[in-house]
Amino acid sequence: MQLVAQAETHFRAGRIAQAEALLRQAFELDPRNGRACELLAYICGNRQELAACEDWLQKAAALPSCSPEALFYLGRVQLQQGRAREAIGSFGRSLKLAGAYFEGLHELGVAHGALGEHEKALDAFRRAERLNPRSPDLQSNLAGTLAALHRFGDALPHCERALALDPGRVKDWTDRGAALTELGRGGEALESYRRALALAPQDVAAWMNQATTLTLLKRPAEALSCYDQVERLAPQWDYLAGHRLHAAMAVCRWDEWAQQVEQTLARVEAGERAATPFTLMPVPAGPAVLLRSARIYAQDQCPPQPLAVSAAAPRDAARRLRVGYFSSDFRNHPMSQLIARVFECHDRDRYETFGFALGTHPPDAVGARIAAALEHFGNVAARSDAEIAALARAQGIDIAVDLNGFSEGGRPNIFAGRAAPVQVNYLGFPGSMGCDFMDYILADATVIPEDEFGHYAEKVVWLPDSYFPNDDTKAIGSAPGTRADQGLPADAMVFACFNSNHKITPDVFEVWMRLLRAVPGSVLWLLKSNDEAQRALVAEAVRRGVDPQRIVWAGRLPLADHLARHRHADLFLDTFHYNAHTTCCDALWGGVPVLTLAGASFPARVGASLLAAVGLPELVTRSVAAYEGLALELATSPQRLAALRERLQHLRTTAPLFDSGRFARRLESAFDAMWQRHSQGLPPDHIRIAG
Known part of the structure; x- marks a missing residue:
């Protein structure tokens, strides 16, 4: 012990070499000298020799005399090396020996958080807060944990407490902005990012979060400027290339x-x-x-969740099949406009329907309609993914339908936690989610041909005609006005495309401009989304020798009025790589023929699916040349175009595309087939539903 005492004196005086020599001598004399092991660990740790540090701490931890401090330090070293589970064990032993103390509880929370065990992390942080509420690191970690649990309203005060204790914390200004964004307070969020970037102009996370908020606020040009800044600072930042391209x-x-x-x-x-x-x-x-x-x-x-389980108990065959629909868009949103009528048409004698709303948007008429159409409905946005999955299991949901996928507002970890025995990717995301916890994707033979099943992680369920739902009660405004009211020529050809601007690509725009040059007096009627896109398209038209006055801009209108103005269009021209989906249905319902090019992927074949289901397959082309040729032919053949419009007026009330009741029966047949396989103990497999 005398050697250790001398070593401690040297250690405190900064004479590390002398201290280490004495400690090693003491250990050689007595390998059970725990204090020597602990001090040698501290010396190695200060030199960032983590392996040696841990080795000495493990020696100390194996001794009955091991101190709580050594166990705490061991946990810190294990956590630093990415071994959070082992760290939790070390922190637990330390707390058991010493009783509750702030540092141990705080680091225990950090370790649980590193493993995604946010509820356990929150418990540890709450206990630590009772001992020391004035730690900015703790307040920051509380905010981050609550945000991970989707409790953004609870997270925000902790961001602000951290900043009150230390206003120079860039991460907390950024996290505050993210929480405000989730709470629908985008303007305040931008101010928070401004504060973060004033402190640290090179902070990439702040730039990326600011871009996300600007995108949600429909300010894509400013979002693009943020991405440009990130590209200068960190060109390999995760997912930057895609976000920048999209903006x-x-x-x-x-x-x-x-x-x-x-x-x-x-x-x-x-x-x-x-x-x-x-x-x-x-x-x-x-x-x-x-x-x-x-x-x-x-x-x-969506990291693996080893605690995920299937439904708590087998379904009683006497009760109805329980189908749960999950979405952040149960509001005035294209997805809800499409599917609300299908919900209303569900057979309540055989199916019990549940709605799990994941959005924080203010209530509106479409949301109220959805809530009335589903037997059970609740907003669960403020609950964690694990809580929502557990709630679905407790309610006995048999089939969980994710209407978001990887689109905005999606929460795939609900399904990673197994909300139901059968889980389905449908409608909101036109593609595979690439994960093993989604069992099926609802599609049709057009959007996913059989020879492409291997490009989908889910098993494919083919619905007859089209996988796309529609509302056959959708009202069309009774007062469309005149072409002049819309800024359109009275007698010339009107090509239209009301797709979002991000779907318009240079290759399709080139074709459109050639059509305008080839058809005298014709105009292109586009949806005005943002001023920057409008200016860019005008410049592109001029560059291609087209008078920009021949592009007419349609402002946004309520849905019924928007549908009514379609009668002023002659032909809807689809985009190539991401077709018109809802906008195609709107055009067809409004009586306008749609010309599409069937492309190489799911989102590029939806137009073909919809046209086949409405009975106009001749408007599906397979090459750019065929697309352009047919558009020109129709534009210069008024009688043929008129005949198409007349056919469409009949088809829109007789074809499968706009028969919501028939679609609901087919959807239910798909659910039955999925459940039958599950109930027989069979794994998911590709399914084809008969027409």
Whole structure:
């Protein structure tokens, strides 16, 4: 013990070499000298020799005399080396010996958080807070944990407490902005990011979060500026290439577009985190690369959950099949406009329907309609993914339908936690989610041909005609006005496309401009999304020798009025790589023929699916030349175009596409087939539903 005492004197005086020599001598004399092991560990740790540090701490931990401090330090070293589970054991032993103390509880929370065990982390942080509420690190970790649990309203005060204790904390300004964004307070969020970037102009996370908020606020040009800044600071930042490309497409900025697409897809194929799956939808990406992107993203965002379980108990065969629909968009949103009527048509004698609302948007009429159509409905946005999955299991949900996928607002970890024995990817995300916890994807033979089943992680369920739902009661306004009211010529050909600007790509725009040049007096009627896109498209038209006055801009209108103005269009021209989906249905319901090009991926074949289901397959083309040729032929053949419109007026009330009741029966048949396999103990497999 005298050697250890002398060593401690040297250690405190900064004479580390002398201290280490004495401690090693003491250990040689008595390998059970725990204090010598602990001090040698501290010396190695100060030199960042983590392996040696841990070795000495493990020696100390094996002795009955091991101190709580040594066990705490061992946990810190294990955590630093990425072994959080072992660290939890060390912190637990330390707390058992010493009783509750702030540092031990705080680091225990950090370790649980590293494993995604956010409820356990929260418990540890709450206990630590009772001992020392004035730690900015603790307040920051409480905020982060509550945000991970989707309790953003609870997270926000902890961000603000951390900042009150230390206003210079860049991460907390950024986290505060993220919480405000989730709470629908985007303007305040931007101010929070401004504060973060004033402190640290090089902080990439703040720039990325600011871009996300600007995107949600429909300010894509400013979002693109943020991504440009990140590209200068950290060009390999995860998913930056895809986000930047998507933002550029939202403002129709096509500088080096083809090259950027090619580079981004190559990086995805190489296994890089280059683009989220959703950002690749509007580009010419085939199903193989889309699956690759989805797998990368799913592995990154949805880590395995070993505690995930299936339904708590087998279903009583006498009760109805329980189907749960999960979405952040149960509101005035295209998805809800499409599916609300299908919910109303469900057979309540055989199916019990549940709605799990994941959004924080203010109530509106469409949301109220959804809530009335489903037998059980509740907003669970403020609950954690694990809590929502547990709630679904407790309610005995047999089939869980994810209506978001990887689209905005999606929460795939609900399904990673097994909300139901059978889980389905449907409608909100036109592609594979690339994960093993989604059992099925609802599709049809057009959007997913049989020879492409291998490009989907889910098993494919083919619905007859089209997988796409519709509302056959959708009201069309009774006062469409005149063409002049819309800024359109009275007698000339009106080509229309009301797709979002990010779907308009240089290759399709080139065709549209050639059509305008070939058809005298014709105009192109586009949806005005943002000023930057409008200016860019005008400039592109001028560059191609087209008078910009021949592009007419349609402002946003309530749905019934928007449908009514379709009668002023002659032909709807679809985009190539991400077709019109809801907008195609709107055009057909409004009586306008739609011309599409069936492409290489799910989102590029939806137009073909819809046209087949409405009975107009002759408007599906297979090449750019055929698309352009048929558009020109129709534009110069008024009688043929009139005949198409007349046929469509009949088909819209007789064809399968707009028969919500028939679609509901087919959807229910798909659910029955999925459940039958599950109830027989069979794994998911591809299913084809008869017409």
